[in-house]
Amino acid sequence: MRLNYPSSVRIIRVPCTGKVDVLHLLRCFERGADGVYVVGCREGDCHYQNGNFRAKKRVEQAQQLLDRIGIGGSRIRMCNLSSSDAPLFVRFAEEMHAAVMSAGPNPIRGARAAMKAAPDASSPAAHP
Numbered sequence: 001m002r003l004n005y006p007s008s009v010r011i012i013r014v015p016c017t018g019k020v021d022v023l024h025l026l027r028c029f030e031r032g033a034d035g036v037y038v039v040g041c042r043e044g045d046c047h048y049q050n051g052n053f054r055a056k057k058r059v060e061q062a063q064q065l066l067d068r069i070g071i072g073g074s075r076i077r078m079c080n081l082s083s084s085d086a087p088l089f090v091r092f093a094e095e096m097h098a099a100v101m102s103a104g105p106n107p108i109r110g111a112r113a114a115m116k117a118a119p120d121a122s123s124p125a126a127h128p
Contacts, residue, residue, distance in 0.1 A: 005097075035103070040078060045082065055078060059077070071107055071108065
């Protein structure tokens with residue numbers, strides 16, 4: 001049985017979600033991601049004991065930071081699944097995709113494009 005999730009989802013594998021730092025999560029948005037969906041082991045089933053709890057805390061910190069800077073903490077979520085929960089993975093991926101689509105594009109990407117389009121104030125052509 002082959003399950004399909006939205007084609008916009010990019011999977012980045014890590015040994016443990018506990019290795020994912022807040023900086024990694026924020027860098028995704030800096031590089032243009034519209035949303036981030038962290039999938040970890042079920043709580044209590046982490047091979048590295050507390051990795052998924054560390055990841056959950058870091059995702060919450062990233063949500064707070066994104067809310068503070070106006071991007072929106074709802075653009076990042078975490079869920080805990082086992083490797084046999086493929087249908088749940090697909091369901092959560094579709095839900096996350098729908099939430100990100102309703103939130104619209106990443107505001108950082110728009111700001112970056114506007115900065116590139118604006119003339120450089122330090123260039124000689126910008127001064128009359």
